[in-house]
Amino acid sequence: MKINDALSGAALVALGAAVLWHIQGFPPMPGQKFGPAWFPGLIAAGLIACGALLAATRLRAATRDPLLALPAWARRARPLASLAAVVVGLVVYVLAVDTLGFHITAVALLIVWSRLLGAAWRFALPVAGGATGIIHLAFYKLLKVPLPWGLLKGVVF
């Protein structure tokens, strides 16, 4: 996604301003010039300056780009769907993993992702199962990472 420099410049100015406003509440360091607000204040000033410069450079240029432009591939269905699937899949993982458990969520996501990217069922299914199994062995068994069981809790124990 191409964002016009004028737009990203404006966003940076807004971010800098928000930070500046927020740090007003930081307490000063007793007996010292440089409190906790000092460093973020400098960063915020920098963001505002750079954002303004970025926007000004873009606005002064002769050509006019649209504010937002999508790359050529975004007009085709498959790349867009794949990209969305990655992002939505990660959100679903965060929301669902504690309820469904790692294993169910992982297998489901792997199948959806690889199918959307064009894998055949006969590869997508065993890879989803196999990869989940290997991660279970490596992270849960060997490295003792507490991957949640979720729905499978009653089944396994």
Add this chain to the structure above:
Amino acid sequence: MTLAVLSQALSLVLDPYVLWVVFASAAFGLFVGAIPGLTATMATALLVPVTFFMPPVPAIAAIVTATAMAIFAGDIPSCLLRMPGTAASAAYTDEAYAMTKKGHGEMALGAGLVFSAVGGLFGTAVLITAAPALAEVALKFSSFEYFWLVVLGLSSAVFLTFGSPLKGVVSLLLGLLVAAVGLDNPAAFPRFTFGNAELSGGLTLIPIMIGMFAVSEILRNVAAMEQPWEMAQARIGNVFTGMWRLAKRYPLGILRGSALGTAIGALPGAGADIAAWMSYAISKKFSKEPEKFGTGHVEGIVEAGASNNSALAGAWIPSLVFGIPGDSITAIVIGVLYIKGLNPGPTVFMEKAPEMYAIFFIFIIANLLMLPLGVAAIKGAKQLLRAPRELLMPVILLFCIVGSFAINNSLFGVVLMLVFGLLAYVMEENGFPVAPAILGMVLGAMLEEHFISSMIKSDGRLLGFFERPIAGALGGLALLVIAWPLVRAWLERKGGKP
């Protein structure tokens, strides 16, 4: 360095477990490096969650080996597909592909392999001699020197690149802002935490890096999945043929590439990709036959191939001695060093001498192992490049999720990974480089701390920052780097050509 330390170091390295880790991570590095779209930095980010659970020496060994292999393996798809496997190969991708098209694929691959190893060993030799010596000097460093070193690192990352310096500064500022989150500041005041306990310790860097280096690459990959890869040459013969002749023909180029690569690597903030670009340009400038460059001529590949691997070792010098990363790989490594109790700094060579020398041994082993394993990877390139991306990307993504979760056993890590993955993707699509942001995150706390203690010491006088000789020199160098875009613009206008 005593014999006792060396034998201790050797026994740490010759542990079967460590050797097994070296082999496994070598294979992993070759694979990741050879697949276009999977980078050496990504290999490091993916390894971190696994190394998290290892003792210090194998943990570092895994990263050293995997990155050395990945930087070489990046040359394989350059030759065969005209796609750099890692950013460090991009400088000579067109050249290598042109060689393959002319039927010199073996020589292009061989030069990449052999002179990668040579450059890597050169960089390692410098690392072994320079780092402990530099540490002696660094013992006398005060906050002024450290402040300038950090500034030098940050400004190299912003200004010694090819993109827009303004966008580099923006990226850096965003990184510094991320570093400001949490309690880790001289006043120990909870900044930008909004009452959230997860935020008070600051944002955990490893999930962020997995997001910025792995998830963003996956997003780029899935968006461009439709074009199939076509190999320019299917059968590859003996890649070592003619290498000795090349070494005798271009000794100066090899030396120059290795030395410049090590120096660029050691400069905080600039890494293997910039080293390769500069070495390729210098090789062309000083070549007896510059007109052949770009038509499938091996000279630039020899020099730049040596350069990018030597940069890898060079980058460890400031990382180990000062805790200031030489490139984005070592930016991740520094986090691992802290987790493993090998806190970087000048005293690490005294307190953890056996571990440090063990790391040096690993560098030597990795660069030697590169030759046989590299040949195997080249022979297997056909299969390697046929790896089904539609299955590979989802599995890597799942691995990223579990890795980000495992650092703190918290889903917040996965959220961070997603947010910063998207951010990095959008940033790179719009010409904002990601490396300055990473350096800002790693160095933010150090920058603030050293600035404030220097200001207190000098009573608020900025001139005090230049009064100690080394601090003054470092400060001058940093200001020079910052002024570099202006100098370059002036030179271009004067010379009339870029």
